[in-house]
Amino acid sequence: MTGRPGFGMRPAENGSPAPDPAAGEPLAPLPPDARVDLARERSDAQADEVLDALDADLVGLAPVKTRIREIAALLLVDRVRARFGIDSGRPNLHMCFTGSPGTGKTTVAVRLAELLHRLGYVRKGHLVSVTRDDLVGQYVGHTAPKTKEVLKRAMGGVLFIDEAYYLYRAENERDYGQEAIEILLQVMENQRDDLVVVLAGYKDRMDSFFASNPGMSSRIAHHIDFPDYEPDELEAIGRLMMRDEGYTLAPETEPVFRAYLDRRRARPRFANARSVRNAIERARLRHASRLVAESGEVDRAALTTLLPDDFLASRVFS
Numbered sequence: 111m112t113g114r115p116g117f118g119m120r121p122a123e124n125g126s127p128a129p130d131p132a133a134g135e136p137l138a139p140l141p142p143d144a145r146v147d148l149a150r151e152r153s154d155a156q157a158d159e160v161l162d163a164l165d166a167d168l169v170g171l172a173p174v175k176t177r178i179r180e181i182a183a184l185l186l187v188d189r190v191r192a193r194f195g196i197d198s199g200r201p202n203l204h205m206c207f208t209g210s211p212g213t214g215k216t217t218v219a220v221r222l223a224e225l226l227h228r229l230g231y232v233r234k235g236h237l238v239s240v241t242r243d244d245l246v247g248q249y250v251g252h253t254a255p256k257t258k259e260v261l262k263r264a265m266g267g268v269l270f271i272d273e274a275y276y277l278y279r280a281e282n283e284r285d286y287g288q289e290a291i292e293i294l295l296q297v298m299e300n301q302r303d304d305l306v307v308v309l310a311g312y313k314d315r316m317d318s319f320f321a322s323n324p325g326m327s328s329r330i331a332h333h334i335d336f337p338d339y340e341p342d343e344l345e346a347i348g349r350l351m352m353r354d355e356g357y358t359l360a361p362e363t364e365p366v367f368r369a370y371l372d373r374r375r376a377r378p379r380f381a382n383a384r385s386v387r388n389a390i391e392r393a394r395l396r397h398a399s400r401l402v403a404e405s406g407e408v409d410r411a412a413l414t415t416l417l418p419d420d421f422l423a424s425r426v427f428s
């Protein structure tokens with residue numbers, strides 16, 4: 111997994127640990143008149159840690175977080191139903207994440223994979239992220255083995271297909287991408303028990319992909335849209351990233367950072383939170399160079415405080 115804070119397994123509590131359905135241990139069946147404490151079930155599944163980390167680590171994205179919580183509730187209730195012998199049938203959890211670059215799609219998919227694992231939906235909970243080139247070969251006969259190899263790696267987790275619409279080329283009906291789509295469709299239908307497929311990309315292109323591929327569209331149960339971040343959200347994301355990396359803004363840097371974000375947002379190839387991360391990386395470089403150039407003594411404050419010049423040297427101000 112990612113090794114991010116908030117993702118460690120909770121240490122075992124006193125007494126015998128709860129059965130781990132994700133590890134294939136069956137949950138004990140219940141008599142018809144049993145009563146189940148759902149809060150207890152939730153804490154046994156350790157799903158709240160992932161949900162709480164999602165809330166704490168990611169700014170905004172309220173509709174995304176709500177949908178993920180709904181899915182978690184469904185899987186939890188299904189687990190309890192199963193213990194009463196009520197067969198719900200496995201819900202379809204193939205999804206489509208639409209949004210501009212840097213809106214958090216990959217980050218949410220990683221956490222989703224972990225959550226599905228903890229709730230016993232998939233065996234391993236890893237994420238395999240691919241694009242067209244990982245699935246589609248250049249020559250006849252190369253595509254099926256490539257796609258099957260990727261599917262094999264992804265089994266037990268989440269297969270994340272970035273810019274999935276490149277699999278389909280409307281202008282070329284003999285494109286090998288079609289072969290990959292056919293294989294994916296089969297596995298999405300028949301091996302739903304151990305694999306979740308997430309298609310990601312821009313909303314408009316995904317819509318036309320689905321229009322030309324109704325089979326794919328009908329197998330996607332959840333369409334989740336990741337909106338562009340508002341200026342206040344970008345600022346909050348920046349603060350979160352700096353806090354995680356042990357930096358703060360000097361009071362006089364605050365308006366400069368905000369002005370930086372406003373200008374960057376208006377420029378080409380703006381990529382939401384990813385651009386914020388890149389801006390902070392560059393500010394760190396300038397900060398370090400500045401300290402080394404000054405070559406005097408440094409204290410803790412100097413090592414952690416970003417000054418206006420660390421941002422003002424950026425091209426967006428020229």
Ligand SMILES: Nc1ncnc2c1ncn2[C@@H]1O[C@H](COP(=O)(O)OP(=O)(O)OP(=O)(O)O)[C@@H](O)[C@H]1O
Pocket residue numbers: 167168169170171209210211212213214215216217218272347350381383384387
């Ligand atoms: N809401 C958020 N709060 C805090 N950090 C975020 C948020 N959204 C994204 N990030 C951070 O921004 C970076 C880019 O996010 P991510 O890679 O998930 O975007 P993406 O939508 O997958 O982009 P792309 O479409 O370009 O692949 C990551 O470092 C991630 O941690």
Ligand SMILES: [Mg+2]
Pocket residue numbers: 215216217272
């Ligand atoms: Mg991504």
